[in-house]
Amino acid sequence: MPQPVIASVGASPLGRTDLPGRDLFSVALAEAFDGLPDPADLVEAVYVGNQSESYEHQIMYGTLLAEWAGLRHVPAERVEGCAAAGALALRHAVKDVRNGEHEAVLACGVEKMTSAGTSGATDALSAAFDRAIEQRSGITAPSQYALLAQRYLHETEATERDLAEIAVKNHANAARNPRAQFPKEIDVATVLESDPIAPPLKLYDCAPVGDGAAAVLVTTAELAADLDRPQVRVAGSGASANNIAVAERDMTDVAGARIAAETAYEEAGIDAAAVDIAEVHDAFTVCEALLAEAAGFAPAGTGYQSYRAPAERADGWTDVQLSPSGGLKARGHPIGATGLLQALEAYEQLTGAAGDRAVEGAETALLLNEGGVADAVTVGHVLTTAEAP
Amino acid sequence: MTDGGLDATDPRTLPGFFDALADGELLGGVCADCGQVLLPPRPACYACGSRAVDVEPQSREGRVFSYTAVHTPPPAFAADAPYTVAVVELADGGRLLGRVTADYADVAIGDAVELTVREPTAAEREVALDYETDWPVHVFEPR
Ligand SMILES: [Zn+2]
Secondary structure (H helix, E strand, O other): OOOOEEEEEEEEEOOOOOHHHHHHHHHHHHHHHOOOOHHOOOOOOOEEEOOOOOOOOOOOHHHHHHHHHHOOOEEEEEEEEOOHHHHHHHHHHHHHHHOOOOOEEEEEEEEEEHHHHHHHHHEEEEEEEOOOHHHOOOOOHHHHHHHHHHHHHOOOOOOOHHHHHHHHHHHHHHHOOOOOOOOOOOOOHHHOOEEEEEEOOOHHOOOOOOOEEEEEEEEHHHHHOOOOOOOOEEEEEEEOOOOOOOOOOOOOHHHHHHHHHHHHHHHOOHHHHHEEEEEOOOOHHHHHHHHHHHHOOOOOOHHHHOOOOOOOOOOOOOEEEEEEOOHHHOOOOOOHHHHHHHHHHHHHHHHHOHHHHHHOOOHHHHHHHHOOHHHHHEEEEEEOOOOOO | OOOOOOOOOOOOOOHHHHHHHOOOOOOOEOOOOOOOOOOOOOOOOOOOOOOEEEEOOOEEEEEEEEEEOOOOHHHHHHHHHOEEEEEEEEEOOOOOEEEEEOHHHHOOOOOOOEEEOEEEEEEEEHHOOOOOOOOOOEEEEOO
């Protein structure tokens, strides 16, 4: 079976931009193919992660971006899974290469979230929730996660200050990331005193709305070597859906995310302790706590300690570093591109291209990308250096 | 599988569920194999996969499992904000999300609430899909 690898990555600027979605993609593609043959000479299929047509009244993103990449008559499709769309696109590309169907597949993601304003984005994201009961009750993305956070604070020793510290840590990481939407440090008081969005969550507990695109080239190890590109192995991939309604789930154990991570570990032949860095889906601060537990990094009820140095965490924690990119919180969260931005961070970390934010000795990365509320769908990938055992 | 005859009068469909709710009856699916309560009812049990799902009336009394307040609502509900939303665990074991007719500061986990039903407001009808316009809206009232 061919070994799928990531052979190149690229991204657009993140945040409020003056480019439409397809143009953001063109920027990401240009970076990913800098120094490579044109996409038309390499790429055999395209998957596009994209959350909603409501931002730009545009579907057919597979066809559109294939065309904008100069490709014709290749399989191309949009993949939808709310905020997990990007990692689903990556997963499809990985499977195509692994099963021998294609030697080079483009996984990309794009979202132009600022075009409809905050209310438009709120409305578009609400479509991820069960229509009959939840949408009709006026629930929103922050308030869904606030329900999880409220219950988490009730069941564990975590405090609102601990959640704020997660945001502070991710901003500190983003301050060293030239790609970040918010490359600036903040303090705990800034988070705790920010406007209430859905208590206990405040503005600075929430990832921003923003525009952006990312492109990841998945190839065989042989082709990456022929292209003379640094390569990162995609050693494992897992995905799992949970109930769409948050009410029907265990609200402090994100079991779908746990299964996605464990499937990826199993394929890679590793366990949680082997993971050096993890990009987790911190759309809201509480998510990082929940995912640290689901990924097996932290004993139940202690995931909120992710902001602390490894030696200061509870017994049973691994020494993993979470979201060196700054995470969704501060790196940015252009929905359909987010899962691929996670892959981009891991690629740069594992190929020695992460500059000031490089995590020393990192050889193994876990990516967890969620869609809907928490683990309504989760995609997990394990990436390793070519030299990793 | 025995779902072939499902029509809009069957409470395992949304129209059937909301028709009963409009008459004041909260119906749940109850798995004959594992006992899982499904709100609203549906043809299969997510807990065990069984398609042996009975439809049974559910208690409308419950307790707040988690709650929050929506300060940044979807455009259709802007006039209502901030409003309180909770996940409620009902006495028969099912869980349902809905609005609570109380201020956020007056709600706590474990509080007793009761499910009531009202007609949609004009604003809610405005954003309803064609098939939803007559569906009632459930809200939880503190007991
Ligand atoms: Zn069952």
